[in-house]
Amino acid sequence: xxxxxxxxxxxxxxxxxxxxxxxxxxxxxxxxxxxxxxxxxxxxxxxxxxxxxxxxxxxxxxxxxxxxxxxxxxxxxxxxxxxxxxxxxxxxxxxxxxxxxxxxxxxxxxxxxxxxxxxxxxxxxxxxxxxxxxxxxxxxxxxxxxxxxxxxxxxxxxxxxxxxxxxxxxxxxxxxxxx
Numbered sequence: 783x784x785x786x787x788x789x790x791x792x793x794x795x796x797x798x799x800x801x802x803x804x805x806x807x808x809x810x811x812x813x814x815x816x817x818x819x820x821x822x823x824x825x826x827x828x829x830x831x832x833x834x835x836x837x838x839x840x841x842x843x844x845x846x847x848x849x850x851x852x853x854x855x856x857x858x859x860x861x862x863x864x865x866x867x868x869x870x871x872x873x874x875x876x877x878x879x880x881x882x883x884x885x886x887x888x889x890x891x892x893x894x895x896x897x898x899x900x901x902x903x904x905x906x907x908x909x910x911x912x913x914x915x916x917x918x919x920x921x922x923x924x925x926x927x928x929x930x931x932x933x934x935x936x937x938x939x940x941x942x943x944x945x946x947x948x949x950x951x952x953x954x955x956x957x958x959x960x961x
Contacts, residue, residue: 817875
């Protein structure tokens with residue numbers, strides 16, 4: 783007996799799960815690939831996708847995500863601490879003090895079309911500690927740190943962004959699907 787037509791139609795109409803690999807407690811230098819908000823089953827979710835450039839152990843319990851692997855930072859916005867966690871990331875990514883992370887700055891930083899943080903680097907030391915509301919459960923916290931690019935690094939990022947944007951535009955003009 784095969785799959786029912788209604789189940790097949792339900793699967794076909796659904797949105798595919800693309801669960802990422804999370805950053806385990808360790809130290810990292812990361813390259814930002816994408817910053818976005820998305821609607822997930824638990825509501826609005828802030829998602830940052832990275833490539834791990836460097837990683838190092840900070841404890842004996844966890845092996846860090848491998849260098850050159852992809853990883854994600856995901857914040858479900860249904861927790862009291864969620865807005866502050868997003869703000870802490872954006873402060874580090876943008877290299878600005880807390881008062882400069884305004885609603886406008888957040889909208890610009892999370893613009894899926896322009897992706898202004900794409901290809902910039904950020905440092906993270908992820909660590910575990912008990913959840914506040916249930917100390918029997920552990921939660922991974924992040925200490926984000928801005929990495930200021932040199933003029934040469936900034937120019938390289940801008941050139942990579944332009945090349946990536948040009949490729950997307952050329953693919954779209956040729957009728958090729960874009961990611």
